[in-house]
Amino acid sequence: MEHPLLNEQHNLIRESIRDFAEREIKPVAKELDEKQQFSVELTHKMGDIGLFGMLVPEKYGGQGLDYLSYIIAVEELARVDGSHAATIAAGNSLGINPIYYYGNEEQREKYLPQLCSGQKIFGFGLTEPEAGSDSRNSKTTAKLVDGKWIINGSKIFITNASSEITLGSIVQAVSGGINGKKEFSAIIVENDTPGFTQKTMHNKLMWRASNTAELYFDDCKVPESNLIGKRGDGSKIMLSTLDCGRLSIGAMGLGLAQGAFEIALKYSQERVQFGKPICKQQVISFKLADMDLKIELARNLLYKTCWLKENNKPFAKEAAMSKLYCSEVAKFVADEAVQIHGGYGLMKDYDVERFYRDQRLLQIGEGTSEIQRLVISRYIGC
Secondary structure, three states, rough: OOOOOOOOOHHHHHHHHHHHHHHHHHHHHHHHHHHOOOOHHHHHHHHOOOOOOOOOOHHHOEEEEEHHHHHHHHHHOOOHHHHHHHHHHHHHHHHHHHHHOOOOHHHHHHHHHHOOOOOOEEEEEEEEEEEEOOOHHHOOOOEEOOOEEEEEEEEEEEOOOOOOOOOEEEEEEEEEEOOOEEEEEEEEEEEEOEEEEEEEEOOOOOOOOOOEEEEEEEEEEEHHHEEOOOOOOOOHHHHHHHHHHHHHHHHHHHHHHHHHHHHHHHHHHHHHOOEEEEHHOOHHHHHHHHHHHHHHHHHHHHHHHHHHOOOOOHHHHHHHHHHHHHHHHHHHHHHHHHHHHEEEEEEEEHHHHHHHHHHHHHHHOOHHHHHHHHHHHHHOOO
């Protein structure tokens, strides 16, 4: 796949991840989706080929690669299956990155080698029943008493937080306040901590083979040293993490769109109506042309944003644009792919049905499309 920002290493990464996804994930994706089963075996295999800790230096067990390499990996996984792309995207952007970028050396040495190997994973405890887009409406509290944080509250829709290989979660909690203004801190809570309960969520529309959890804290006590960064920096850490996480969600949208497009193109070349393949019918060929066009535009925007980040240039506005546009392209392409399949597109026997379901979260997770537009509007002075 030619692109001016890609070098030989990027192309080799794309080729190797695509081969892995086709060989290891695609044959079982439908079955895992039906069973709502998170695969520890596949997660470990993804760790074995270096998909966790791609951005982390080798001294902590990572790969030391650039951001575009990571985005390409997520894109290629999403081209085959959204659930496993979500495991990697959340594992890196939300589980590993806060510890690497904001944790102290002791925290890095304790957690990163386990997380970068894929033997363990971490959750990112931000969303609450009453704190979604309004993350500062968090009700979960953390009080510092005799050198321990006492945490009470709950979180919901937390990826990678309740599997049998989950080590813990990074949790935003209200740790104090002055004159009615809340102070937020980010705290590590390991899963075997007394007073901390994880409940796996089932019956999801999408990403049914990824792990999603509710978290409950009932006088849960953790050491004061589990604080990430400085006290009161929690909101800044969590929202900064989401800026980077938006790029991985953008990659999921881009990859899903590419996969749905390829499925639709292949079907249209084989399906015959009115004496010729439907891809030769202008109404279908124009649909495919529009799909290809939007995918190309989405890829250019996302890759440009990765370049900005990698070169230490401001990228928050472009991250919001990438997340928004790639998510909406995924929605458009998946919808058109189902339309091209006709009635068959509504049947679980066809992969396009799963792609149609999986895309729906992309306009909600890690900042809704409405919030992305709000972010963009503020950057342009509205």
